[in-house]
Amino acid sequence: MSQSHFDKAVSCFSKAILLQSHQVEFYVQRAEAYLQLCDFQSAALDYKHACSLEPQTEAHPQRLAFIYYLQGQCCFDLGMFLEALESFTKAAELKPSFRLACLTALGRYSDCLQLVNNWLKTDGQSADLFTLRARLHHQLNQMTLCYHDLRSALRLKPCCPEAQALLKRIVPLKNTYFLPAHRGILYRRLKDFTAAIEDLVLSVEVRGAGEDPPQGDLQDNSEDLEEDAQTQLVLTYNDFAIQCFSRGLYGEAIMLLNKAIEKQRNASELFINRGGVD
Incomplete structure (x- = not known):
């Protein structure tokens, strides 16, 4: 082992096991x-045997879980997804803390x-958990939720470097709220209302959270665009509600119209539309 002759080491340990099969250290x-030879199956079998000989030793099942996790990663990289899922499942059963890593490796964000939502309920709020959830929202392209979680993380821990780094990625420039605002307007015209709401809410929230106003040529138009984003958000809620109503989704339609009215209480047509749904 010390000279990296792993094949010979396996042979020698096998002979030792034949002579003294009760020695746990030989199996380990x-x-x-x-x-070292990337023979995960054989390594797992030996650690399973070690677990049966010394069931009170916690280190053996933890190491076995790690082996299953490595095996799952290799299978996943090779496109053997069913085998990867089986290995990841075994790893998570032995060591529940591996569950998040296994799910992430499988892309099951x-x-x-x-899982993180459950931790926030049971373990309490922390900057690390909010940052972790923000990363997952980022993977799912849920930028508004990502932004809010990063804000929550920084309220609890203002110097959290992970949260600050991710916040700079989603708000890289002082005029970043212009980009999702314009994109949200385009999504609304394409009748992709979910994506439109996501971008428009992000634009309004980023601007309303006290981010610095844009500089240069865009500065004069910042307030106009912010107001337009608010208006577009209300119109998107209304259009989405009409679509839901046409499909018989009356509860969803009322909920969307309520959101629109919260943003613009002086728009009589919103009340008329809600009355029509009722």
Whole structure:
């Protein structure tokens, strides 16, 4: 092992096991040699045997979980997704803290999000958990939720470097709220209302959170665009509600119209539309 002759090490440990099959350390050492050879299956079998000989030792199942996790990563990289899922499942069963890493490796960000939501309920709020959830929202392209979680993280820990770095990525320039505002308007015209709402809410929230106003040629138009983003958001809620109503989704239509009215209480047509739904 010390000279990296892992094949020979496996042979020697196998002979030792034949002579003294009750020695747990022999199985552990052979498993580590197998691991160096990327023979995850054999390494897992030896650690399972070690677990049966010393069930009270916590280190063995934890190492076994790590082996399953590595095996899952390799299978996933090779496109063997069913085998990867099986290995990740075994790893998570042995070590629940691996569950998030396994789900992330499989690209199951929605399941990861549910897991972090549960942690926030059971373990309490923390900057690390808010930042983690912000990363998941970012992966799911839920930029408004990502932004709010980063703000929550920085309120709890103003010097949190991970939150600050991600916030700079989603708000890289002082006039960043212009970009989602324009994009949201385009999404509304394409009748992609969910995407439009996401971008328009982000634009309004970023501007309303006290971000510095834009500089240069865009400065004079900042207030006009902010007001337009608010108006476009209300119109998007209204258009989305009409679409829901036409599909018989009356509860969703009322909810969307309520959101529109919250933003613009002096628009009589919104009340008329809500009355028509009722």
